[in-house]
Amino acid sequence: MTSVAPQIQTPGDEPVDFRLIEERAASVGHLFRERVAATPDAVAFQYAKVGAAADGSDEWVTATWSEVRDAVHEIGAGLVALGVGPEERVALASSTRYEWALADLGVMVAGAVTTTIYPTTIDDDVAFILGDSQSKVVFAEDADQVAKLRRIANSVPGVGKVVTFDPEAATGEDDWVISLDALMALGRSALERTPGLIDERIDALTPDRLATIIYTSGTTGRPKGVRLLHKSWTYEAAAVDAISVLREDDLQYLWLPLAHVFGKLLLTLPLQIGFPTAIDGRIDKIVDNLAVVKPTFMGAAPRIFEKAYNRVNMMMEEEGGVKLKLFRWATGVGREVSLLREQGKAPSGLLGFQHSLADKLVLSKVRERFGGRVRLFISGSAALNQDVARWFDSVGMLVGEGYGLTESSAATTVNRTSAYSYGTVGWPLPGTEIKVAEDGELLLRGDGIMDGYHNNPEATAEVLDADGWFHTGDIGEVNERGFFKITDRKKDLFKTSGGKYVAPSIIESTFKGLCPYVSQFVVHGADRNFVSALVTLDPEAIQGWADANGMGGKSYAEIVSSDEAHAMVQGYVDELNSGLNRWETIKKFTILDHDLTVDSGELTPSLKLKRKVVSERYKDMLDAHYAGA
Structure with missing residues (x-):
């Protein structure tokens, strides 16, 4: 492991209520129970019933914390009735929606462990995640997710039941797939027999119990399962509360994928602070929903x-x-x-x-x-x-x-x-x-740090040292006021054949601030004698540009492949280059005839670039930049 400089903590003059951290709840289950007790009649969630209004628009429905508790207890008790024991895994394969939040809380109060799965995850990786995590039950959003699970059923014999949020997807000759309503009915029966069932499960939870396994997309090989304990989530919630960034009278709009750690945190913060959350995972409805929901904050x-x-x-x-x-x-x-x-x-x-x-x-x-109101x-x-x-x-x-x-x-x-x-x-x-290590890598330690990678001690040993420091792989620096700046991923930094280091993400971010028509800008040049880029243009934004430049009515591919579009991008590249070191400047670029997407596997569900996938998929185009150079 690299040697390190002195540790840096929050500036001492910041007002922080450390009691919130020191006296925080023992688990997510305890945190949820305390929230319900504190504000039972306050609104917990708002969610859209698609097309349910009289005029065919979405109808927004509210649920109080006590109403959420009733549903969550039934789900938790239903899982217990299916044989899910403490720390046993329950997977969630769904986009962001109200039922995701209920199911996750149901897993928490049952004392089990949530394993998150993006709905876009391919069959083979879903089979690996379910097998590696040893998940016993899977929540599946709809018929597509159920069909995926049926295709891999023989590969995941440990999955005893699939619970779908879509009643129409709970069909078939067997009872392997049941509806969420059916699970909640099982839970009601279990609670009638044992009224204190859920409280007993919550009481048994401790800070060091496993709460969540989130599988990260590895750049090579299989995804790695990050093990997060209950104390990690309660620490994160209490620490954010302690710095007074968010308030009880806020209204959150939550669209981020809840299978992503950022989305999962934003689902935990309301338990600590008490603000309501409007939840809807449809990315194409964000702008419309903001005008309707009128939130005060959004991640x-x-x-x-x-x-x-x-x-x-x-x-x-x-x-x-x-x-x-x-x-x-x-x-x-x-x-x-x-x-x-x-x-x-x-x-x-x-x-x-x-x-x-x-x-x-x-x-x-x-x-x-x-x-x-933002x-x-x-x-x-x-x-x-x-x-x-x-x-x-x-x-x-x-x-x-x-x-x-x-x-x-x-x-x-x-x-x-x-x-x-x-x-x-x-x-x-x-x-x-x-x-901050001598090579600039950031190292972290605290209750928010993972317990390790699930079933992967070798990968764990690579990033967690004996003193509990997590080696992030990110390069950063800190200024005189204590503010941190991330300069790049350690693995993304590359060296040109001339021996000069280039930080691609900074260049990419800068270009996006210059060019209003760009969607993605992917910088390339490892071991090459100059830097080049792949460019995609935003389909919506470029249409307006086309109309103003005599290309109205032409297809996206025709517009972006035109000489005019190339000249327009070249102008912004020239502006970018004027602020870069000579060895960082973009000498050549290619505009793709399509955008990068989540569905194509080129972006993560949180819209982050999969650099290795893109570099391999468009290798011929990138090689062409250097042909004869």
């Missing part, structure tokens, strides 16, 4: 912020004239105010007057597109371009970028609402220790 991946930033700016470019000039003036004033706020100052005099006017005429109207976005899972983040702050919606991994139960560092620095991932959570 998201950088791609969501990039798309929203580009969409608003392109709409104003299309408006042109006085409206465009007013928009640019207002956001310029907002940027000046944002720079002051970052320093802990407030605008006064002429700037204060200009900002009030800009807010009334323009900035408040931009916020209305996001529901009008006070905080949290960005995670990949680097967010700081110009994009700054723009959101300029219109009055703070983006607090954070950092963490599956192995650290999501949050390790985060910018606060009271202290933040754009381009950084903030301060560590209280109770988490961080060391």
Whole structure:
């Protein structure tokens, strides 16, 4: 293991309520029980019944904490009735929806362990995850997930029952698949026989009991199962509560995949803090839902912020004239105010007057597109371009970028609402220790760190040392105010044939802040004599550009393969190159005739680039950049 520098912790002048961490609940089950007891009649969740309203639109339904408790206890008791014992595994294969939250809490109060599976996971990997975790029961979202499980049934003999959220999918000649309603009916019968069943299971839970196994997509070989204990989740929730970033009167909008550690954390925080959550995993409905739900905060991946930033700016470019000039003036004033706020100052005099006017005429109207009440976005899972983040702050919606991994139960560092620095991932959570190794790698220690990789002691030994330090594989640095900045993944850094190191994610993030039409920008150049890139253009954004450039009505492939599109991208690449070191500049690029997607396996469900997959899939195109060089 590499040698390390002195550890760095949260700045001492930050107000932190350490009692919340020291006196936190023993388990997620205890945390849920305490939340129900504290606010039984408060709204816990809002969720959409698709097309249920009289006009055919979605109908949003609410559920109180006591109503959630009744459903969760029935699910938990139903699992016990199926023979699920303490710390035995129950898998969840579903997109983000209300039933996912109920099922996960049902697993927690039954004393069992949730194993998460993305609904897009291929058959072979699902079979591996279920077998490796030894899952006894699987919650399956719909007929597609049930069909997948039936295809691999012979490979997973340990799965005794499949519970589907879709009653119509609970069909077949056998009783291997049952509906969620049927499971809850089993639970009601069990609770009638043993009223204290769930409380007994919760009482038996301890901080060091296993709560969750989340399988990460490995760059090579099989996924690795990250073992997270109950104390990891209760620590994360208490630590976030202790820094007062979120409040009980907040309203969360949750769309992130709950199979992802960030989504799972955002599902745990309400148990600690008490705010309600509007839950809907349909990515294409995010903007529409924000206007309806009117949340005060939301967690998201950088791609969501990039798309929203580009969409608003392109709409104003299309408006042109006085409206465009007013928009640019207002956001310029907002940027000046944002720079002051970052320093802990407030605008006064002429700037204060200009900002009030800009807010009334323009900035408040931009916020209305996001529901009008957002006070905080949290960005995670990949680097967010700081110009994009700054723009959101300029219109009055703070983006607090954070950092963490599956192995650290999501949050390790985060910018606060009271202290933040754009381009950084903030301060560590209280109770988490961080060391910076001599080679710049970040090392972490604390209750949020995983117990190890499931059934994989060799992989565990590679990243967890004898003193409990987790070696992240991320390169970072810390400034004089204690704010951390992640410069790249250690494995993603590459060296050109000229011996110069290049950090691709920084270049990629910078380009996304420059070009409003880009979707993905993939930097390449390991052991090559120069750096090149693969580019994809956003299908929605490029259509507006095409209309304005005489290509309206043409297909996406025709537009992006045109000389005009290449010249447009080249202009932004030139602008990018002007701010890079000579050895980092993009000498050649190819625009793909299609975007990268989750379904194609080129992006993770949290919209993070699968760099190795893309590099291998488009090897011929990348090689062509260097032919004859």
